[in-house]
Amino acid sequence: MTAVATLPDYREQSPAVAERFRKLKQRPVVLSVRGLGKTFGSTEGTVTALQGLDFDVYRREFMCVIGQSGCGKSTLIRILSGLEQPTSGELLLDGKVVHGPGPDRGMVFQSYTLFPWLTVKQNVMFGPKMAGRTGTAVEQEARQWIEMVGLSDFENSYPFQLSGGMKQRVAIARALANQPRILLMDEPFGALDAQTRAQMQEYLLQIWKNIDITILFITHDLDEAVFLADRILVLKAKPGRIDEIIEVPVPRPRSLDQAIDPEYLATKHRINELIHPREQRGGGGVEIPRMTMAGDEVE
Template sequence: MTSESFDANHYFQELYKRPILLETKNLCQSFQHGKTQRTVLHQINLKIHKREFICVIGPSGCGKSTLSRVVAGLDPYSSGEVLVDGERVEGPCPERGMVFQGYTLFPWKTVKENVMFGPLMRGASQVAAESSAREWLSIIGLEKYENQYPHQLSGGMKQRVAIARALVNEPKMLLMDEPFGALDPYTRQKMQRHLMDLWQSIDITILFVTHDMDEAILLADRIVVLKANPGEVKEIIEVHLPRPRTPELMSTPEFKQLRAHVDELVHAQEEEHLDPALQRLPEIPRMTQVSHQK
């Protein structure tokens, strides 16, 4: 779809007609730190539609990763509700796949065995699990590496295996917590493109946590901007840019304008909520006789 043929209003009208897959109602998450209680998430109200691609962004400490872990069922929440297909989230479930920034593959298992793990745990036969694993390894282009171990793979390849391991369980939603954060810029760009191709080809809803504003704009249908202390929804932005999106889009006035708006939302907060330890930095004593002045 070209920029000339893309009708953003029509796109979002159709998107909002889809069923709501994930809904959070007045979601709060707090924890006790000594004698004080810290609220990480406060009154988070979200509705995410089927096959939507949502990016969550915000300053450090705003609860981005906490939100993804709560939706995944990995962390409890203090109050409110998290509903997937109308059912309350009570814990982890294969219907909600999770991909982390760190490489969480089992190092003692081969690539194929890592992808087979989920189906086997769900009761699939060895033959069925192996067939599903090979199908997904073919989809992500790593069928030639099925018998290698994680330490033999590059960072990008490890994350592709992690994505395949999540998707082999046929989840309704894929939760991704800064999955490309540790990759070099070139590999990161390739992984973004690969993820977009996957999302456009299969029936999956994605909640993607990132601190990279360019990444959020390139990937998302909508961007959820959180503010910190406590973590609350500050703004939800519809990305009115045509798909498929390529890095060349970053040079357009439309992209730059949206980038400036997201930047203002995020960085203004970082100044407001600067870590107290960074507000009064000590003067560094001179510890060298070498001068940088000519």
């Protein structure tokens, strides 16, 4: 019998976990997605990237979205941010229908998007300035956000003088400086090495804990999703639709030591089952020609 077979079912919630999610769902809904669909037209035909998505994100919830490559994660976040228009359905922010981009939604992308010709502080002040705010109050606020992401010593540095992790911390500060209702993050740590990535996850949880922000975070990393999320929205591909919404039973505050706890492993195992179904595992059906001698086997 494998170790996995002895894991508990993540859906069998303890009373404490059930209570945690009951309380979460009593909070006001910040983002409501209703019947959302997106079809792209091209010369080769049409692609239905998303179909009939319905879900709510509650105030100060940390929701992760996970799914195979091409299942529509980036399309979803681009629609939520207003960069793309849905083909059907609607989005409500604090109960009001939204169309197009707005400062109520902050974005952090995987690629580094800081303005290279501006310093850290100028990058963070950019949004408030565009909104017509001026004066020392804006500068002081920018300094607070920079302090929040631990970069006070670098406020006058330029992006090229920063590491990848530092750039993403500035990107988070810049998004938060607009005081959005929700932070939309598309694989923001995807380009970082494993150690920096783990540090950034811890940083982000600390920031989330300390300010009134709701987060929707896209990832394809199972551990990242289980470590960060209250709930994980698992998407199925072709067309992109909701497969399951997982309520993560792992208690907070989270630590890397929990990665060997049964509820952590059970949750991760369930996501793995959903996004890598058994029938799709094992080399993806590709026949590899043998180029070694008989008897020259490896395990």
